[in-house]
Amino acid sequence: MALPHATTTPAEAREPAAQTPSGVPPRRARHRVGVRAPWWFLVPAVGVYLFIVVVPSVNGALFSFTDWNGLRPDWSFVGLDNFGTVFSDRAARDALVNTLLLAAVATVVQNIVGLLLALGVNSMVKSRYLLRVIFFAPVVLTPLVAGYVWSFLLAPNGAINEALRAVGLGGLARDWLGDPDTALYAIVAEIVWQFAGYSMVIYLAGLQAIPAEVLEAATIDGAGAWYKFRRVVLPLLNGAVVINVMLCLIGGLKQFDQVMAMTGGGPGTATETISTVIYKSAFSLGDFPFSIALAVVMTVVIAVLAAVQFRLTQRRTS
Numbered sequence: 001m002a003l004p005h006a007t008t009t010p011a012e013a014r015e016p017a018a019q020t021p022s023g024v025p026p027r028r029a030r031h032r033v034g035v036r037a038p039w040w041f042l043v044p045a046v047g048v049y050l051f052i053v054v055v056p057s058v059n060g061a062l063f064s065f066t067d068w069n070g071l072r073p074d075w076s077f078v079g080l081d082n083f084g085t086v087f088s089d090r091a092a093r094d095a096l097v098n099t100l101l102l103a104a105v106a107t108v109v110q111n112i113v114g115l116l117l118a119l120g121v122n123s124m125v126k127s128r129y130l131l132r133v134i135f136f137a138p139v140v141l142t143p144l145v146a147g148y149v150w151s152f153l154l155a156p157n158g159a160i161n162e163a164l165r166a167v168g169l170g171g172l173a174r175d176w177l178g179d180p181d182t183a184l185y186a187i188v189a190e191i192v193w194q195f196a197g198y199s200m201v202i203y204l205a206g207l208q209a210i211p212a213e214v215l216e217a218a219t220i221d222g223a224g225a226w227y228k229f230r231r232v233v234l235p236l237l238n239g240a241v242v243i244n245v246m247l248c249l250i251g252g253l254k255q256f257d258q259v260m261a262m263t264g265g266g267p268g269t270a271t272e273t274i275s276t277v278i279y280k281s282a283f284s285l286g287d288f289p290f291s292i293a294l295a296v297v298m299t300v301v302i303a304v305l306a307a308v309q310f311r312l313t314q315r316r317t318s
Contacts, residue, residue, distance in 0.1 A: 057299075063289070064296045070288040082293035092294060095272040102184060102191075102273065103252025110192045110248050111241070114199025119229075121200070122207045132204070136197035143194070147261025150190040151177060154262075177263050180270035187258055187271060194258075195251070199244045206240030207233070246309035250302055274298045 064082055068075035086092050117135050121128045138146065153159045154176040161173035176186045210233065218228045234241075256275035259265060265272040265280070274294060282291035 060292055061296050064293040067289055069286060070282070078289070082289045083297070085290055086293050086297055089290070091269060091272065092274075092277060094269050095274050095277040098184060098269075098271060099253055099255065099273045099275075102188060102255060103249050105185070106188045106191045106252045107245060107248040109188065110196050110199055111244050113192055113196040114244065115203050115237075117196060117200040118203035118207055122204055132200075135200055138194045139197045141194065143257035144261050146190060146194045147258040150186075150193075150258075151262045154186055178267055180267050183263055183267060183271050187255075187262055190258055190262065191252070191255070195248070199248065202240050202244050203237065206237045210236050242309065242312045246305060246312070250305050250309075253302055253305070254298065 063075070065077060065079060066075040067078050121132045121135070125131075155161075156173075156175045156178070160176070164170060164173045174182065176182050214232060214236070215228065218232045223231070254275055255273050256279070259271055259273055259276055260279075263271045265276045275298070278291045278295050278298070281287045281294070
């Protein structure tokens, strides 16, 4: 007698597949939550970073506690004597004041100009894309090139003084880089001209991230342009403001290229910065211990500001 063929009912077809005897579902039924890359993928990058950045920096910091002159192999430990010289040296103190003043003025002016440019190119003007390219173009120049160009523009017979004379304002013409009262601010003007476009891009990204519904609601409620900017737009740009202020401040504190290209630290010590004093002390005067100690002090200051920037941006994103 023939056995009947086995049939499968629809209810049985919908039943889940049987598990393995160990109670673990089949391999193809497992779902991977995520794949974690092996940690040793980081070894090449970390090794290069340690070799190029960390090891030289640590060695340099150690030499700030010695009397090594940069040439002879022997040296002796002198403790904090070099740092004492840094804080008692008049040239270093003047350079510190100039650096703080330059960084503060450049940060304020650059952020104001960058924000105004961002507001302008964020409008519906037809040439906004071309204007964005024009305003950002100076950023791609190297600081040395931009500094040399401005040194010619600000010369006693340069284009700026000739333009002032041409419009009848010859009384305002002067040796901008040779006058101790204007040299530092002339460098600030060059820095703002070159990097205002960089700040503009960051502010523009922040403006475009603001929901249009929020601005429309403020307009419907009767808010004017100034009130809407002060009460709606500016608070929502807090993250962009924090990033721009910290980047400008850190860049100003380590300013070197434009100063060396435009004034070389002169006239006198009117435009000396910490970076120029480090360079001249090490490579012109051969005082390596003093220059290394000054570099360590500047590194600590910049590291503190970078940590503040990280904390503020982290708090903003969280």
